[in-house]
Amino acid sequence: MTTKKKPRRSFGAVRRLPSGRYQAKYTGPDSQWHTAPQTYEMKGDAEGWLRAEQRLVNDGPWTPPTQRQPQTAGKAAPLTVKALCEQWLTTAPLKSSTVSSHRKRLELRVYSTPLADEPAVDVDRARIRQWWADVQRQWPDTGSTNSYAYKRLRTAFQWAVDEAELLHTNPVRVKGAGTPPRSDIRDRPLITRDEATALVGGVTERMKTPVELLLYCGLRIGELLELRRNDVHGIDGDGPVTLRIRRDAVREEEPKVDDDGEPVMNKRTGKQVMRQFMVSHDTPKTSAANRDVGVPASVATRLRKHLREHVARGPDALIIPNARGGVMMDTTFRGLMSPGKAHAGRKDVGPHDLRRFYCTLLVNTPGVSLEEARRLVGHEDVSQLMNYQRASSGYESRAAAALNNMIEPTPTPKDQNNE
Structure with a gap:
């Protein structure tokens, strides 16, 4: 019995991402691939975006989706930097504890800044340099947190380029930003x-x-x-x-709710209260x-x-x-x-x-x-x-003694007998 093949889509393509969501893209009149500014929970929604784009291509005038106003871009608002980061966190193969850690740093240094609400496609290297300068000026004493957030932002944009194909290039490139400053922890004396x-x-x-x-x-x-x-x-x-x-335990958190299932809010800060607990994993931190x-x-x-x-x-x-x-x-x-x-x-x-x-x-x-x-x-x-190496107590005198022995080697018993 011959199985009838499903007809190939004549305009664009829809693929299912590892997260289970659907991504749509097509080749425009400029012979370049153009990807929907967001992914979709339903395949039909992704196909609907393609149909809207096809009408624009056929009826004109057509411009690339990234250059249009939100209301003409297939009725979908442009993907913001925050939304891009969240897509990466929920799509990439990361442990829940890792996602929680990454999100916390992003909330502190990215989501709390104007950059979070800007369309990702409009962000260039100049804008990232401005954001990084603002972060360093506003939080000058938290170098590790700043660098951690920068690295997570760069990874999210790289995911958008390599995996999601939402962007063509990664604008998150600031020399030295991913290297945290030397901290007091590094110079803390080793336990004797x-x-x-x-x-x-x-x-x-x-x-x-x-x-x-x-x-x-x-x-x-x-x-x-x-x-x-x-x-x-x-x-x-x-x-x-x-x-x-062979296993690891990590601390995780989830929103705390009352008996009615409503979120519990902190009366002083207005933020939602989180409940912390330990979770066992079948695998440690890395292989x-x-x-x-x-x-x-x-x-x-x-x-x-x-x-x-x-x-x-x-x-x-x-x-x-x-x-x-x-x-x-x-x-x-x-x-x-x-x-x-x-x-x-x-x-x-x-x-x-x-x-x-x-x-x-x-x-x-x-x-x-x-x-x-x-x-x-x-x-x-x-x-x-x-x-991980740390200087042991007395390293200064040991180093000086070792160097002195190289300059003036300590005579061996054999050398002393020959004198």
Whole structure:
């Protein structure tokens, strides 16, 4: 039986995007592709835009859709910068936690500026340079947030060029804007070994091993909070213990509603109240984060004791659960770390500083190559690992001594005997 083929569209094309929405485009009289200024939930709406465009081509006068006023552009208002960014966030294959993080920065530095409501097709490099100058002038002390927002804006426009085919070029190009300024975090002193010991000694018994797993296994806070009994291998006996990192926990938020389903608003700010919670993911932050980490023998001994005394039975029991047995909030963990930070005299550090401590120790450990260290910490490339390096205490005198030894090598016993 012969299947009758569906007739090919004579004018333009409609395709379904990964988001499930429909995009329409056609070749105009100028022999260039022209894309609808927005995507559509229904395929029929996309086809309707094509029919309207075809009438303009046939009856004239015709101008490219990007050059028309909103009321003549197929009855669709031009896609604004904010709408473009939101399309990217909802279409690109991003984790919900990543979308939330990106949107927060965009809201702070893009959506809150006049650029947000301008048609994306009208934005050129000069307009972006003006926006960037305004951002730096208005928020001079938040360089990291500014650069983060710039990078997300650039990615959204690049998506509009490469994937959505809404634009021909990416105007978001400002030299140096994507590089955050050197921050105090980079120059923050590395935790010393004595401070690490004091940090562990200052927390409760239930917190000692989890803090050690950050210090001496280099786990991310989300990886630790999602770590379960069946992720700890070799726990029986007294042999090597390995942590299998295969999941991650992230903090997310959603609008808070009352009993009637109405949004709860903050009376002081007028903004909607958000409810925060932790969500477990089947995959860590990146594919490289799927890894096995060996636990130092001394930490492994204490980990066995922690499992016996503080962890419920069953393979899915969390290593450090909250009071209800679920995933602990990262903010709760930070609060439980506070007594240890005070005991160590390092109130300035957080969980990620403990990971930096591990990375720096690892790179300076004889017999561990950079590639092996990269795999252990779960980075995608060595440059990420090196960015985590911090100067250890006393580096100035060690460097001077090493250089002096190069200028005037210390005599060996053999050299002294020959004198």
